[in-house]
Amino acid sequence: MIRTADTGHGRAPRRAVAGAAGLVALVLAGTAACSSSTSSSGGGHGSGGGDAAPATISVTLAKDSSGDVIPDQPVRIAVKGGTLASVTVADSKGDPVPGTLNAAGGTWTPSAPLAVGVAYTLSASAAPSGQGGKPTTDRVPFTVETPGSGSSMLLDSITPEKDAVVGVAMPVSVVFSKPVADSARAAVEKQLKVTTSIPVTGAWHWFSSTRADWRPQTYWKSGTKVTVDADLDGVSDGNGRIGVHDYQHSFTIGSDVEAVVDAAAHTMKVTQDGRLLRQLTVDTGAKGYQTWGGTMAVIDKQPQVEMTSCSVGIQCTPGGPNYYDLKLPWDVHLTFSGTYVHYSTGDTDPGDSTSHGCVHLSLADAKWFYGVVKQGDPVTVTGVPKNADPDNGYADFNLSWAQWTAGSTTPTS
Structure with a gap:
């Protein structure tokens, strides 16, 4: 559904009462x-x-x-x-x-x-x-009546978290604890409401029976305040479960920080509000391990992550040519499948294509980039054969607007 987000919060409140899970009597x-x-x-x-x-x-x-x-x-x-x-x-x-x-x-x-x-x-x-x-x-x-436990429709998560400050490519991602039936998605989507301080056209897209994302047609404007109301109390999921909670999340769109990786030229340009901050030298994936392409919104970042070849299905036998088990610093997370921008002790001189799919920076550059970037900032990789799937993390902008709205339950307007 194409929806122009409301620009205020003046709707009549629902009479929601939080309770235990289950059906109603x-x-x-x-x-x-x-x-x-x-x-x-x-x-x-x-x-x-x-x-x-x-x-x-x-x-x-x-x-x-x-x-x-x-x-x-x-x-x-x-x-x-x-x-x-x-x-x-x-x-x-x-x-x-x-x-x-x-x-x-x-x-x-x-x-x-x-x-x-x-x-x-x-x-x-x-x-x-x-x-x-x-x-x-x-x-x-x-x-x-307040239902008993065992058959409630609950949310596993709403991303981003309450009061977060995120980047311009960050979608709203709602994950349900149990599957929502096809027949119930339109009714559930109707109760998922996005309001914004700056008018924006956006829509929901169902990636699966348990995940629905809302994104604007183009990147958010910095400074936009966003509120998500999941008015699910009393709503059926079509599989015998009834919502027992309403949920509300508010967050803010921060500065427009964008990174563009050119895998062929081994460079990454980082801009803020359209101004070039730095151009960095990078390594990207070697043949057979090419880095995912397209635009990926930063999922999160950690000062240190243990990277293992076995965890991403490359090699689990110690001593093998592609085996690794390393604790590496300054890690910016791009995909659920394990793509990061970070420093690698096994690749200390970036400038070619030798990684197993991650984007490698020098130690100094990785620390600098870690300090600049935040959740939701877009990292776009060009010059690679295949884009990341849009639900592999928050690569929602890898779908065209027509493809995006086709995944909504409401006709476009």
């Missing part, structure tokens, strides 16, 4: 059924001086196969001996719950999933078919 006050035909005081079960019998109302909430309420499905209201006139739902504070009434079809659908652990009251009114009768009003209190 309905509790109706005064009855063990999912319907009621009790009229309100003065609601006209008597003739009221007329000959018409009062209408009767039956309210049914959608349930799954195990008998638990589905928070984002329509409520059905059947009327006998009359016509449905109005339906309202309020929470325990008396605040109205937004929804849409289809009087002809006899349904009321919440605009957003009902929240777990919150008490509601549904009020339905019907007019009698004959003349002289009085309207009937039915009030049905219920609670979408």
Whole structure:
């Protein structure tokens, strides 16, 4: 979906209640059924001086196969001996719950999933078919109970972290703890909202059943403040799990630091806000171990990482020609598969193509680059045969905008 991000945070808050994990159960006050035909005081079960019998109302909430309420499905209201006139739902504070009434079809659908652990009251009114009768009003209190453990839809992570300052190529990456069914992705995506202090066009893209990223069409502008609201309380993942939490992350786009590696020329140019800071000499991958190409947003950085040939599937036999097990400094992480920009004690004189896929710098240059770069800064590698897969880390900009929006569940606009 192409979405122009909101530029404020003025949406009405959802009534979210954090709870344990699992499905939801309905509790109706005064009855063990999912319907009621009790009229309100003065609601006209008597003739009221007329000959018409009062209408009767039956309210049914959608349930799954195990008998638990589905928070984002329509409520059905059947009327006998009359016509449905109005339906309202309020929470325990008396605040109205937004929804849409289809009087002809006899349904009321919440605009957003009902929240777990919150008490509601549904009020339905019907007019009698004959003349002289009085309207009937039915009030049905219920609670979408906090579920038990074992079947909740939870998030494994939202990247970047709260209050982070990141680079201009950093996407929002949401990872679910369990798979989201294809049939539920549109409803889940609708509840994943991005607001920005500077207007920006962006979209979600599903890489898999457990990962969805949001990126702008082009790089972020420095200084943009971003808020991610994952309003997942009460949302179904289509596989029998219901969200029990809302999540919010805010972060800021920092200075525009970009690095471009030319593998053929063995150079890396580093700019800040369009101004060249330095041109560095690099080594890149040898034949058969070529460095991944395209644009990769920095995942993270560490002052020291133990690099082993076995961990990336190169060689696990000590003494082999491509075996290594080294603790190396000033490591800037580019891909989940193990690509870094760093210094290597086995490659102390950069200027050719002899690495196993990483970008090697001299010790002094590696320390300098480590100090300049941050998470989300784009590192672009040219002159290599193949780009990194877009989900191999945060190489989201390796997809064209058309390819990106094709991975959304909502038609482009």
